[in-house]
Amino acid sequence: xxxxxxxxxxxxxxxxxxxxxxxxxxxxxxxxxxxxxxxxxxxxxxxxxxxxxxxxxxxxxxxxxxxxxxxxxxxxxxxxxxxxxxxxxxxxxxxxxxxxxxxxxxxxxxxxxxxxxxxxxxxxxxxxxxxxxxxxxxxxxxxxxxxxxxxxxxxxxxxxxxxxxxxxxxxxxxxxxxxxxxxxxxxxxxxxxxxxxxxxxxxxxxxxxxxxxxxxxxxxxxxxxxxxxxxxxxxxxxxxxxxxxxxxxxxxxxxxxxxxxxxxxxxxxxxxxxxxxxxxxxxxxxxxxxxxxxxxxxxxxxxxxxxxxxxxxxxxxx
Amino acid sequence: xxxxxxxxxxxxxxxxxxxxxxxxxxxxxxxxxxxxxxxxxxxxxxxxxxxxxxxxxxxxxxxxxxxxxxxxxxxxxxxxxxxxxxxxxxxxxxxxxxxxxxxxxxxxxxxxxxxxxxxxxxxxxxxxxxxxxxxxxxxxxxxxxxxxxxxxxxxxxxxxxxxxxxxxxxxxxxxxxxxxxxxxxxxxxxxxxxxxxxxxxxxxxxxxxxxxxxxxxxxxxxxxxxxxxxxxxxxxxxxxxxxxxxxxxxxxxxxxxxx
Ligand SMILES: Cc1cc2nc3c(=O)[nH]c(=O)nc-3n(C[C@H](O)[C@H](O)[C@H](O)COP(=O)(O)OP(=O)(O)OC[C@H]3O[C@@H](n4cnc5c(N)ncnc54)[C@H](O)[C@@H]3O)c2cc1C
Ligand SMILES: Cc1cc2nc3c(=O)[nH]c(=O)nc-3n(C[C@H](O)[C@H](O)[C@H](O)COP(=O)(O)O)c2cc1C
Ligand code: FES
Numbered sequence: 412x413x414x415x416x417x418x419x420x421x422x423x424x425x426x427x428x429x430x431x432x433x434x435x436x437x438x439x440x441x442x443x444x445x446x447x448x449x450x451x452x453x454x455x456x457x458x459x460x461x462x463x464x465x466x467x468x469x470x471x472x473x474x475x476x477x478x479x480x481x482x483x484x485x486x487x488x489x490x491x492x493x494x495x496x497x498x499x500x501x502x503x504x505x506x507x508x509x510x511x512x513x514x515x516x517x518x519x520x521x522x523x524x525x526x527x528x529x530x531x532x533x534x535x536x537x538x539x540x541x542x543x544x545x546x547x548x549x550x551x552x553x554x555x556x557x558x559x560x561x562x563x564x565x566x567x568x569x570x571x572x573x574x575x576x577x578x579x580x581x582x583x584x585x586x587x588x589x590x591x592x593x594x595x596x597x598x599x600x601x602x603x604x605x606x607x608x609x610x611x612x613x614x615x616x617x618x619x620x621x622x623x624x625x626x627x628x629x630x631x632x633x634x635x636x637x638x639x640x641x642x643x644x645x646x647x648x649x650x651x652x653x654x655x656x657x658x659x660x661x662x663x664x665x666x667x668x669x670x671x672x673x674x675x676x677x678x679x680x681x682x683x684x685x686x687x688x689x690x691x692x693x694x695x696x697x698x699x700x701x702x703x704x705x706x707x708x709x710x711x712x713x714x715x716x717x718x719x720x721x722x723x724x725x726x727x728x729x
Numbered sequence: 730x731x732x733x734x735x736x737x738x739x740x741x742x743x744x745x746x747x748x749x750x751x752x753x754x755x756x757x758x759x760x761x762x763x764x765x766x767x768x769x770x771x772x773x774x775x776x777x778x779x780x781x782x783x784x785x786x787x788x789x790x791x792x793x794x795x796x797x798x799x800x801x802x803x804x805x806x807x808x809x810x811x812x813x814x815x816x817x818x819x820x821x822x823x824x825x826x827x828x829x830x831x832x833x834x835x836x837x838x839x840x841x842x843x844x845x846x847x848x849x850x851x852x853x854x855x856x857x858x859x860x861x862x863x864x865x866x867x868x869x870x871x872x873x874x875x876x877x878x879x880x881x882x883x884x885x886x887x888x889x890x891x892x893x894x895x896x897x898x899x900x901x902x903x904x905x906x907x908x909x910x911x912x913x914x915x916x917x918x919x920x921x922x923x924x925x926x927x928x929x930x931x932x933x934x935x936x937x938x939x940x941x942x943x944x945x946x947x948x949x950x951x952x953x954x955x956x957x958x959x960x961x962x963x964x965x966x967x968x969x970x971x972x973x974x975x976x977x978x979x980x981x982x983x984x985x986x987x988x
Contacts, residue, residue, distance in 0.1 A: 443954035
């Protein structure tokens, strides 16, 4: 690979109309609404942030306990507690703008109408990018249900596409039978990108001391333990789609990130990794740039292309 | 510098700090004292605030109250509970820890006849609070309640043990009324197991004495973004959502909905 100027590499990436300084974004629900992580890192060092999932009306969320750490990750049952779109527009949007943060608003609805309404409000407020959460495992109504069957999903995304002109990202989860059908539906409906994966339905069990009965917590699993699932999901949907994919699921170091690029991601998100290392996304941005310099990739496309060139479809170990 | 900080003109970093272990030893049954070098944390911490430590290869950091500070180091008191705290016991002088903090809000520092109560390892923020009030010459008395005599260096005005290895044998509830009267308490600050905090808060409320409690919870982010630790607190007649890690861990006793 020829290097023109080894001191400058172009890490930028484009997702629909959304320009990213680099392909590293922080994931919904793990980074707050705005500049909460300013105390730990330089927010401008990363491509962007995704806000906590926002619904039409404020949501109380699920009762405690909401968190259970398990081997290689955690199960959460937050239940989309959030301030609602009005409060977001009034209180958080100005902060995002003042601080010049590149952001994507994650939205969730209990019905197709709600998704459409929130998306229109985002459009009216000139928000550049939204991520439709069609895969939250922690709420009774909506969300995951729409993300499961390709026909209702297609209709829903199509409706939202009609009212939202910015970058439209649709977030999918692995709790589905035919990932490729779902992904194709999203693409056909006119989404600009797919992001995946959301947390995976999971359960933690605690057997009572006298072996009579047990306690449990159900929720969505995230963190390192879901990385293999995420990689497979992205690899499978990549075969059938050509819109950008934003990959996530357990990314905690540079190599994880490269694996996600290799199987088909054009950008990545960091979720649970931020809990372990609050400045992980900043560190990875730095490491990626450095890696590209050292290995002579002068732009991100070159690196991604290289990672995908050989053995794309080979089975096997090292 | 100090001035810019006060005016919020410069960003005060909360880490991660890679900080050196100065001391780590068992000071009482299963309770360890960990002293860590960090000027930032030592200078910026208030009693009731906590730090979060990266332990072994665990996904989630573990939160611990700051138990005391000096110029450029701070102390933690930790009780061995599971994987994370077990791992902490192996830290040796000179080892480097990965720490963020100080996080959350501490106790109010006021000129009131205060009664500081720490139960079990809940004594950690109380020890620090005692130092701060003493340094400011503010009036307070302290109670330490333990299962068995607690061999920390601190002297509590009332040292209660269940097994009677200290002067006062029994439980907090056996002595609370008498101590409050004796010390003409105006405000109570407590950290300990929930039932103890609930008992004290309700009793104090019946006497019209204000309380502040330091709560614990299961944290994921520990920084206020994930809503993992959210609880309901009473604000007037309404219930509001509050994050233990960010809005607390110290709350007004009367605001807490005890479960
Ligand atoms: C703000 C704050 C301040 C704190 N300050 C201190 C302090 O100063 N000193 C101190 O010693 N501790 C303090 N703690 C508690 C401390 O954080 C925990 O004891 C520690 O995280 C335990 O980690 P571990 O990995 O050792 O145990 P883990 O392996 O995480 O679990 C500890 C034990 O509790 C059990 N357990 C875990 N989760 C639950 C649950 N949800 N319900 C019931 N049982 C459960 C486990 O089975 C295990 O036996 C504080 C906590 C908070 C939130
Ligand atoms: C505590 C928590 C809250 C989350 N909240 C949301 C949410 O509101 N909307 C959403 O689309 N995804 C949410 N997610 C999912 C993450 O954005 C991400 O898809 C998932 O955690 C996998 O990535 P990770 O392994 O890097 O965490 C949440 C995850 C966690 C751990
Ligand atoms: S632990 Fe995440 S908000 Fe408190």
